[in-house]
Structures are given as structure tokens and as C-alpha cells.
Amino acid sequence: MASGAVHRLRQDLFVDAFAFRPMPPLEDAKVSRWVPWLPERIRHWARWLPHLIVVLCSVFVLLATVGMAYDMGIFSVLSLLVALPPVVTLFRPVGAFWLSLFALVVSTAIASVMPYGSGLTAGALLTHLAVMTLVVLRTRPRLAVEMWAITFTLAPVGAAFLGTSLDSLPPLAIFFGVVLISAAAIRAWREERQQVVATQTATAEERSRRTLLEERATIARELHDVVAHHMSVIAIQAEAAPYRVKDTPPELATSFATIRENAVAALTELRRILGVVRSEDPDAFAESDPEAPQPTLASLGSLYDSVRSAGLTVEAVITGAPRPLPQGVELSAYRIVQEALSNTLRHAPGADARVEISYVLGGLGLRIVNGAPSRLAKPSPGAGHGVLGMRERVQMLGGEMTADHTEDGGFEVAAFIPVAKAAQEATA
Numbered sequence: 001m002a003s004g005a006v007h008r009l010r011q012d013l014f015v016d017a018f019a020f021r022p023m024p025p026l027e028d029a030k031v032s033r034w035v036p037w038l039p040e041r042i043r044h045w046a047r048w049l050p051h052l053i054v055v056l057c058s059v060f061v062l063l064a065t066v067g068m069a070y071d072m073g074i075f076s077v078l079s080l081l082v083a084l085p086p087v088v089t090l091f092r093p094v095g096a097f098w099l100s101l102f103a104l105v106v107s108t109a110i111a112s113v114m115p116y117g118s119g120l121t122a123g124a125l126l127t128h129l130a131v132m133t134l135v136v137l138r139t140r141p142r143l144a145v146e147m148w149a150i151t152f153t154l155a156p157v158g159a160a161f162l163g164t165s166l167d168s169l170p171p172l173a174i175f176f177g178v179v180l181i182s183a184a185a186i187r188a189w190r191e192e193r194q195q196v197v198a199t200q201t202a203t204a205e206e207r208s209r210r211t212l213l214e215e216r217a218t219i220a221r222e223l224h225d226v227v228a229h230h231m232s233v234i235a236i237q238a239e240a241a242p243y244r245v246k247d248t249p250p251e252l253a254t255s256f257a258t259i260r261e262n263a264v265a266a267l268t269e270l271r272r273i274l275g276v277v278r279s280e281d282p283d284a285f286a287e288s289d290p291e292a293p294q295p296t297l298a299s300l301g302s303l304y305d306s307v308r309s310a311g312l313t314v315e316a317v318i319t320g321a322p323r324p325l326p327q328g329v330e331l332s333a334y335r336i337v338q339e340a341l342s343n344t345l346r347h348a349p350g351a352d353a354r355v356e357i358s359y360v361l362g363g364l365g366l367r368i369v370n371g372a373p374s375r376l377a378k379p380s381p382g383a384g385h386g387v388l389g390m391r392e393r394v395q396m397l398g399g400e401m402t403a404d405h406t407e408d409g410g411f412e413v414a415a416f417i418p419v420a421k422a423a424q425e426a427t428a
Helices: 002-013 028-034 040-070 073-085 093-113 118-138 143-162 170-245 248-277 297-309 327-347 386-396 421-427
Strands: 313-319 354-359 363-370 400-405 411-418
Touching: 002 040, 002 093, 002 143, 028 040, 040 073, 073 093, 073 118, 118 143, 118 170, 143 170, 143 386, 170 248, 170 327, 170 354, 297 327, 297 354, 313 411, 327 354, 327 363, 327 386, 327 411, 386 400, 386 411, 386 421
Parallel strands: 313 354
Antiparallel strands: 354 363, 363 411, 400 411
């Protein structure tokens, strides 16, 4: 333990003691939080306020010690030596401690042989305490113990050498210890707070990334089902086509066989790549049969019945002429309505919901809005990422979506999914 303590002391206070470690300015967020009433340009310069305070304190110490000096020709240089270490802490914190300790030793030695030097010694002592406090706040908490030990190990030696009294040393050591322990506690609290903030930020980012990956996996699984269905139809029709034509030419039969082989190979490759994302229960409203077809807008009636049985009043409005849309569009639209109604049940108990589906020329418009809750919502662990999944679905199809609170305390989800004319004709 003693060897480890000596090694840490050497690493902290002796190795690269005068290394250049500039103190960075305050973050813009902190300045804006502390003085939001200042103009933006002044807030930008306010980041350097701690540096300015330290410099002003050094100037004050310089003026005070020079004023106490008896012989200006001798003490002016020593006053500068006493006032300089606080400024040095801004760039070389550990080196500032040794410089301050040297100034304290020199001022004490001069005060023991010359009159009127006690005031300079008192200034050097207070400056040394301020320097040690700044060093602790700038580096690490354990330096408080190390600097205190070095200072009050040299103090008795210096007092014995100069023949001065040691009566004031114990209370001075206690006072220094209380101040440095307080500074170390503040530094430790700041480090712990920074670690907590960093951990929370990393956790939130990881949760969002995981939720995004899960939603993408769900979308990939559903696209797998959609594409697999169409590829299976292509393979079956290509296989049956030669039997529907009498006296089929060999070249045509060969082409159909090639189409079927390519469709089967593509289907096998698709299932091999995307099959890993399948799950037994993709969401709360999925059918119990894993082989059931994916839902479309025609399945919204059963969805409305499900949420109504859970206590949610839903008004469904359809504008425009309903028409068949690509299966991926209908599936994504169904999931968006499903997630929006699910969020209403979780976060707005007692509120009514309205679902508007608009068939327009360029695509499909969706608007799901609910009123303010009539009672407090129960905690829902794991919730809060449904909007992210809806936005991912809309962006995948090249659409746009907004989700925000309404003026009456409710919530509104509005989305537009473009549908190309050629795609609509192919679906029809």
C-alpha cells in the first residue's frame, strides 16, 4: 500500500508536473442555462468568465502584497511570484502548485528576518490554499490529500529551520484540510454527474438504435412475406402456363421453365436472407396463425373492433374513392393506424380517436388524432418508440409524416404515402 501511494504521488505531482493542460471554456449550453437573458454575442464571450475571475484574483493579490511591502525594490518581485500561481493553474495546474509552494517558502523565510513581512506571508498562504483548491477542481480528488501532505510535511521542517513557533500549524492544517476535502467532494460529484449523463445518453442512443433495428426487422419480415407471395405466384403461373396453350412451342416452354427456375431460386435466396427476422409474435394485434396473410386496409374493421372492445371510441372516415394499392403500402398504412391507436390506448386513456383515410391522386393520406386523456395513464415500460417505427415505415416508402401534440392536449399523427400510377395499375 505504501509503495502504491508513493507511486501515485510520483505520477500525480512529479511526472510531467509542468505539462501544458489548458482549461477549456464553459460549454455554450451551461452559459445559456445560467444567463439566458444575456445577448448571444455576450454569452459567447461569457464562456471565458472563470478564466477572467482567476486573473482578476491574481491582480488583486499582486496589488495587495505590493501594498504591504516594506521595501518595494525587494518585495515587488516576490509579490509577483506570489500572485502568479493562480494564473498558471489555467495552463499548468500541477506546476502552479509547486510554484505557489516555492513562493510560500520564500516569503516565510523573508518574513522571519525582515519586519513588515508577515502580511506578505499571509497573502502567500491564502494564495497557496486557493491554488491547491483550483488544482483539485481541475484535476482529480486524490491530489487534495497529496498536496496537503506535502505542504504540512515541509511546514514543520521549515519552522524548525527558521526557529519560528508551531502553535498556529495544527489549526491551519485543519482549515486547509476542510477546504481541500470540500473541493475534492465537489470534483468527485462533478465527475460522477458527468458519468451518469454520459451513461444515460449512451443508454438512450442504444435503446433508440435497438428499437430502430427491431422495427426494421419487423418491416423486413413483412416485406419478405409480401415478396415471397408474389414470387410464389410467378413460379406457379410460369409452371402452369405451358399447359394452358395447345401445342406450346418448345422455345416458349423453355422460357416459362426458365422463369419458374429463376423465381424459385430468388424465392429460396430471399427466404434464406430474410427468414432470420421472422418471429412468433410480431405485435399485439397480429393474427395467431403465423401463416395468415399480412393485413391490409380492408382489415381495419377488425382492428377497430379490437380497440373498441378495449374501451376506445374510434370514428373512421374515408374520403376519396377506395382503390387497391400496392400491398406494401396497404400493410404500412395498416401498421401506422394500428400503432397510433395502440398509443392512444396507452397514453390517452378515456380519449376518443378519429381515423381519416384519404385516397388522393398521388397516393394515400392518413390522419389519426385523439383528444386529451380524461384520467392519468398507467406507466408503460418500454413504450415511447412507436412514432420512430411509424416514421421509418413512411420514409421507406418515400413519404412524409408529422407527429405532435394538439392544442387541446391530444396527439395527432399525419402521414402521406406516395403511390406511383404505374404501381396502382399493376395492382389493379
